[in-house]
Amino acid sequence: MRHFDFEQISTLDPTYRKNLINALPGYKPLHLMGTKSKLGVTNLAVFSQVMHIGASPPLIGVLFRPHSVKRDSLENILDTHVFTLNHVLPDWHVQAHWSSGRWEGSEFEGTGLVEEYKADWPAPFVSGSPVQLACSLVQSQTLEVNQTVLAIAQINHVFVAEHGLRSDGSLDLNALETVSVSGLDEYHRGKKIARWSYAKPGIFPEEI
Amino acid sequence: MRHFDFEQISTLDPTYRKNLINALPGYKPLHLMGTKSKLGVTNLAVFSQVMHIGASPPLIGVLFRPHSVKRDSLENILDTHVFTLNHVLPDWHVQAHWSSGRWEGSEFEGTGLVEEYKADWPAPFVSGSPVQLACSLVQSQTLEVNQTVLAIAQINHVFVAEHGLRSDGSLDLNALETVSVSGLDEYHRGKKIARWSYAKPGIFPEEI
Numbered sequence: 001m002r003h004f005d006f007e008q009i010s011t012l013d014p015t016y017r018k019n020l021i022n023a024l025p026g027y028k029p030l031h032l033m034g035t036k037s038k039l040g041v042t043n044l045a046v047f048s049q050v051m052h053i054g055a056s057p058p059l060i061g062v063l064f065r066p067h068s069v070k071r072d073s074l075e076n077i078l079d080t081h082v083f084t085l086n087h088v089l090p091d092w093h094v095q096a097h098w099s100s101g102r103w104e105g106s107e108f109e110g111t112g113l114v115e116e117y118k119a120d121w122p123a124p125f126v127s128g129s130p131v132q133l134a135c136s137l138v139q140s141q142t143l144e145v146n147q148t149v150l151a152i153a154q155i156n157h158v159f160v161a162e163h164g165l166r167s168d169g170s171l172d173l174n175a176l177e178t179v180s181v182s183g184l185d186e187y188h189r190g191k192k193i194a195r196w197s198y199a200k201p202g203i204f205p206e207e208i
Numbered sequence: 209m210r211h212f213d214f215e216q217i218s219t220l221d222p223t224y225r226k227n228l229i230n231a232l233p234g235y236k237p238l239h240l241m242g243t244k245s246k247l248g249v250t251n252l253a254v255f256s257q258v259m260h261i262g263a264s265p266p267l268i269g270v271l272f273r274p275h276s277v278k279r280d281s282l283e284n285i286l287d288t289h290v291f292t293l294n295h296v297l298p299d300w301h302v303q304a305h306w307s308s309g310r311w312e313g314s315e316f317e318g319t320g321l322v323e324e325y326k327a328d329w330p331a332p333f334v335s336g337s338p339v340q341l342a343c344s345l346v347q348s349q350t351l352e353v354n355q356t357v358l359a360i361a362q363i364n365h366v367f368v369a370e371h372g373l374r375s376d377g378s379l380d381l382n383a384l385e386t387v388s389v390s391g392l393d394e395y396h397r398g399k400k401i402a403r404w405s406y407a408k409p410g411i412f413p414e415e416i
Contacts, residue, residue: 026381110410139353152353157214169228
């Protein structure tokens, strides 16, 4: 195995280091976040640092890079307190990637992805996304360690394509064709290996 | 599409709600965390709330459920300040799942996964894992919103199987056979769709 210690990591070429360290978490969630500014300009941005915070009440977290430069999505959320999260499909995952460019106007216009409004939610959903979440900010905190910002939001609405919703509430992400991201720029489909029963000591799990 | 609003989510059957809300992030990273208690008892636990915090210095975060019941991994980290994170392979992903049972002794013994020690790191790695990280606690903070605990750690050592390390520092997770998890209990391989050049406004990304 290749071994890098802390000193070696510190002296790596910055691009090499960024590629390596961003890949270490493994397969990451991929979401398009839709927001709208106070002036009504929509914004679309791609996020991979999205995490389950709690099921009851339903809470989800998004980690933003340091707020030291202009971050349209974060500023819109701090202003309006609402946003959407949208799963990405293989057919338009490149448009999702493209939304991370430093566009002047709305990334919807730039990339050709289409805004959708429903449930009286003021932030735009991404039309065609198989899992769409309407979220409202509960708390945002800056992590002292490097000034990244963790936004924690309540999930106010969930829209799920019927063909991916199982009778026990779980989602069939393979059927939904949800895309995952690794590193900074690589996109994947998932291929199910198995699903296992609740783990108990001494009793080997059963496939469910 | 099926629509659930906040009130409907609140009144769902608890198991249905847990399955649904845990699936909303999409494909999640999967890691086995290795720790050792002050008394020398090793512990192994599976985590999906693992996130990239920063590349320089290299920082990674893990979100723990509320510390209101006994959490061996978290207590070991608070005591010893060190842990390991290990990618999971398809061949033994069920043992990883099994480690989440409430074992009395070490989950290594219980599940049959094998401890590995190297680089003078006091916490156990998982033998055979293609990506192994030695981490040291930098900061832990309790999220007010629901008492989950975010632990932020420095990455002190990275071990990567050579066949998955590309010349630009990125990892080929498909080649490494890294496993991803969705919801509470479903495991997946990844299948690359594409990798795209750095996004710029007005210039369609190129495949790299």
